[in-house]
Amino acid sequence: MTRLRVGSGSSSLDDSATAGAEAARAALAGLAGTTPGLVIVYASIRYDLTELLAAVRGVTGDAPLVGASASGQFADGEFLPAGTSVSVMILGAGVYRFGTAAITGIGADTVAAGHKLARQAVDAAGAAAPHSALLVLADGMAGDMQGLLTGIYRVTGALVPVVGGAAGDDRTFAGSYVLHDGEALRDAAVAVSIGSDRPLHVVAAHGWQPQTLPMLITQVDGTAVLEIAGRPATEVYNEGVANYERTRTQPARIQHTDGTGEVWHTATAFGLIEPDGTQLVRGAYIGEGGLLHTFTPLPEYAAVQVVSADQDDLLDISDQVVNDALRGVPDPAVMLMFSCVARTDILGDRAFEEAARLHKAAGSVATFGFYTYGEFARTTGVAGYHNATITALAL
Structure with a gap:
């Protein structure tokens, strides 16, 4: 060729x-x-x-x-x-x-x-x-x-x-x-x-590393994740963030400032588990009223893990x-x-x-x-x- x-x-x-x-x-x-x-x-x-x-x-x-x-x-x-x-x-x-x-x-x-x-x-x-x-x-x-x-x-x-x-x-x-x-x-x-x-x-x-065991998404509403494994989603997600912070020196929440004001980005996300065991990373953030969101909707009853990454990862x-x-x-x-x-x-x-x-x-x-x-x-x-x-x- x-x-x-x-x-x-x-x-x-x-x-x-x-x-x-x-x-x-x-x-x-x-x-x-x-x-x-x-x-x-x-x-x-x-x-x-x-x-x-x-x-x-x-x-x-x-x-x-x-x-x-x-x-x-x-x-x-x-x-x-x-x-x-x-x-x-x-x-x-x-x-x-x-x-x-x-x-x-x-x-x-x-x-x-x-x-x-x-x-x-x-x-x-x-x-x-x-x-x-x-x-x-x-x-x-x-x-x-x-x-x-x-x-x-x-x-x-x-x-x-x-x-x-x-x-x-x-x-x-x-x-x-x-x-x-x-x-x-x-x-x-x-x-x-x-x-x-x-x-x-x-x-x-991607280099992202799991911070929790696999869990099922049990309730979503569009981009809002309401329940994970039958528990409040924000609570479960924050536990994954805490796991990251116990083992890493880099902060789990990274602040980025632009012309619209302050926007919070995070070094933790969701890993959507595929049938072959690989993960599609789905960015997540806690929005108004403490509600957990993803940038693209997660399917109900999908298997996910909270994942994290630092610079070397x-x-x-x-x-x-x-x-x-x-x-x-x-x-x-x-x-x-x-x-x-x-x-x-x-x-x-x-x-x-x-x-x-x-x-x-x-x-x-x-x-x-x-x-x-x-x-x-x-x-x-x-x-x-x-x-x-x-x-x-x-x-």
Whole structure:
């Protein structure tokens, strides 16, 4: 199989058009004359995204473009904090078949939106390839992201893995965007169907450690968790937090301040136990009136554990996620990666170490990604929406 040509570039210039053009030119140079097959753009919302995209496409031409607003980015080991930069990755044509699609209004019915999005992306890719994967980027504030994956699964089934992430907005909570060709879209999702002559596989790893035995969720109301094992959920959750605090020096509750005031993040969460024993991390917080919530609803009677992580826990999985993603990939060129902004809360002033360790583990393979409001890695079953996790696809 011919090796994929890739190039990446970034810019932190203030002018939207100048920054977009600078990043795109650097990325195009890496293709060494190869025709662009797909352009991926991640950017801070400080930019006028329409102007930025016009400048990028002024360099890359009419090659299909997808992307997202972010809460920070990383490229080839460089950590680009929230609110600073734009990053561009260009994948060369001829090795993989790319078909892109975008839909709006996803929040009204994320399941139906996922179904429509997957169908359009698959159709856009044209003739069926022996193997495929779906890259999905979605407005991180548009509702139930697991519902979006459920709708996608109804089209692609179990054989097509899904990778990607939910767009961020520099932690301002002002609204996130997905990008498609020359448009910046809200309440929307974009997808890329990637056709391949070899199997494509998606991986996920997080480093979170259990603090309780497995328990059943016995009562929920939307995102509110009311009972765990027949007991008040907040009481059970706080016991897990206490277990963490007895054994760790890092606080279990980490305060992050942004333009909207003080928001509490936590180094504890739920691990939703999958049939194969792995865990999908579900972020949790205690809201108004002491009510326990998760960012995505937990299924009633699901098995969960309270899980925790400190800085070393999160960083120590870097080699694992890279090795898993590269295993069996002949002559890989790039790892498309997605890491949660909640990980940067816990890592604090060590956040740059994650990007550096991932790239070091990847060796000569390029690494490119952004910090999300939730990650996609659907591999075997319907579930595949994660929090505080790294997901990846190697091409």
